[in-house]
Amino acid sequence: MAKNDKLHVQSSIKDENKIIARRQQIIDAGVKLFKEKGFHRATTRELAKAAGFSIGTLYEYIRTKEDVLFLVCDNIFNEVTKCLTDFPSDTGTIGGLKQAIRQYYLLIDQMPEEFTIMYQETKSLPKAAMHYILDKELEMVAIFERILKDCVAAGNLSLSEDAIYLAANHIVVQGQSWAFRKWALQKRYTIDQYINLQTTMFLQGIMQFEN
Amino acid sequence: MAKNDKLHVQSSIKDENKIIARRQQIIDAGVKLFKEKGFHRATTRELAKAAGFSIGTLYEYIRTKEDVLFLVCDNIFNEVTKCLTDFPSDTGTIGGLKQAIRQYYLLIDQMPEEFTIMYQETKSLPKAAMHYILDKELEMVAIFERILKDCVAAGNLSLSEDAIYLAANHIVVQGQSWAFRKWALQKRYTIDQYINLQTTMFLQGIMQFEN
């Protein structure tokens, strides 16, 4: 899966294991530099250097600079999907919902720069790649919609379709918020406090919601 | 105020009224182009053309391309501040809080591109300018903190310091959310519906909040 996704970006190298390894180096270099100076200010030479090889080698594994950004973005979604799909949760219960939110926020806390890059640089991608990423983003919202719907179906929540969609967006956006503002927010909250406060407020907001 | 802020960006022109007028043309051109292609892809030549004068003239009113971005960002904050400061509201009441939120969201709905530009391109500014803008952003959060505190002081709300700060952030972030995702969200909600839903959920979330 993750392996194949990475291969969406063409390479002139034949050894697939090498591609996997090199691409990870490229992603790491991309995250490091893009968070420091943004996509446009980072040069391909710096990228190559940060990745630990020559500019020529860099271009054996990607075709354009934008491929690096794509690799970085794609990588995030694979992490999110893995994180939200792999853990066993109590489907349809409030506890399960809380679990999913926590899981998601913890992931963001571990890679806030990656998330920030994704949200700030997406439009630097070529059209096709941008749509691919935007779709993935919608998938993320859809995952939380699913979870919320399961709660409704199980009778643990009472929300209209419109409210569900908004609530799912809410969750995703508050995650973004921690990514964007971690530097400011962590002066007052640990990630655990943030999650708790946020989740309490969120649940309180939707619990007896009637519209 | 607005006048002086704009003058933070140096110009070699003496006539202050001319500066004000030209700068507005520059800001408009900047918004138009940055939202179309982003800050880095927009060239100073295009900027000058869109503003209606020559590249030479452009540089009579700014010193660097980044000044244009700064003017655009600064302009937004002036609008926000004006919008939240000028209207008469019932200080300390829930109604006043609602009013402020509505006012703020309506402003964002009128200039979503400007807000998006600001959030996506801030880090393209030089260090000093970036901090200036980030500070302004904190001021925005502070305005809502103030409003919330007034409600608490008036006994209309019961929130801890930490919860107030989080709530203020919440308001600002959900505004961002409409700016970023207007294209997707407006398929399901009018701005009024969004404001109402969002506000109801938000108030429900903080009303009986105890932490």
Added chain:
Amino acid sequence: MAKNDKLHVQSSIKDENKIIARRQQIIDAGVKLFKEKGFHRATTRELAKAAGFSIGTLYEYIRTKEDVLFLVCDNIFNEVTKCLTDFPSDTGTIGGLKQAIRQYYLLIDQMPEEFTIMYQETKSLPKAAMHYILDKELEMVAIFERILKDCVAAGNLSLSEDAIYLAANHIVVQGQSWAFRKWALQKRYTIDQYINLQTTMFLQGIMQFEN
């Protein structure tokens, strides 16, 4: 005419006189360098230097390196057309035919490098430009076809259609020959001797031609 042809290549400069002047410098630089090292080995930086200005300025007057080659080729055809169209000749007579040939060969003798470049580098042009140039080449052959037909019509020559076409080609090709091989041929002939010998042989070949 010549002026407008040069303008087929786009420029970001407004002053038309400047374009004409700069383009001539570019053409001269192109001829000098392309004859020395060929189109591909000549770099745009060298081109700019040889033309007497910076690389940035070069690109104010052309859009791609290939434009320089196009300018050089186009220039040649303008010279040829001017040369064969402007001089008054006795239409339909052998003397007029001789005159035209002489005129053409003398032009080639004056700019052998330009002709060589044109014949050797045409296929380095982008498709559209290449067809434009190839068409111009056919026009050149057509000019001589016209002259020969006039001789036939006037009863001074007796040739079939096929022979006329071949003869016109012959003239053009022998011109090329002097351009390509001037370095070798001029060890034994002056241009005048070459013209005389060539013309005598050519006329002898077609005079009593019956096929």
Added chain:
Amino acid sequence: MAKNDKLHVQSSIKDENKIIARRQQIIDAGVKLFKEKGFHRATTRELAKAAGFSIGTLYEYIRTKEDVLFLVCDNIFNEVTKCLTDFPSDTGTIGGLKQAIRQYYLLIDQMPEEFTIMYQETKSLPKAAMHYILDKELEMVAIFERILKDCVAAGNLSLSEDAIYLAANHIVVQGQSWAFRKWALQKRYTIDQYINLQTTMFLQGIMQFEN
């Protein structure tokens, strides 16, 4: 002969038969690619692929890319020489002359791309290689000079030294002409018609030539 010529290009391989075989593959690949996209646009990677082996292997049999061009050019001359030397002709007769011309033109008709490559890319060769090729070209002219001189010596032709040299050039150049313009000329003539017309005109031109 052919074998040794090819060995002018150094190789790190010992087995001479292997070299011969591999070099032929390289020549075929070179002709194919150079005619498609020209020498400079063809890459060594493509060359290797078209030849059927890896880039590493390619470089076991040549030292530089230019070697490939040299091999291609050299190959042509070997073909020409073989073609004009091996066939038994009636030395000193007009019939023998005609035979030689026909033989030569038929060869060109069989490999027009190769001839075109040679004439268009020669100056892409390094100095030394270029002179080697230019010398070979002169040899080709010399072969026809020899044939013409034999005719003169046998009393079948009456031409001055100067006219002989010119006539020899004429033959070679008209051959080039078919190579360069085959695409256009063959719309009106078969190669046989072309040879006949050309030869008739040529002989007529030199037969009663007096200068």
Added chain:
DNA sequence: TATGAATGAGCTTTCATTCAT
């Protein structure tokens, strides 16, 4: 003030060649 031609540092990308396996 207003103009726009001129500048050149710096960017992304290519590709001939090498060399460890």
Added chain:
DNA sequence: TATGAATGAAAGCTCATTCAT
């Protein structure tokens, strides 16, 4: 011998900025 991953010099081109008019 054969392979192909690695290299980095060098290419074409852009564009923010300046300055003479």
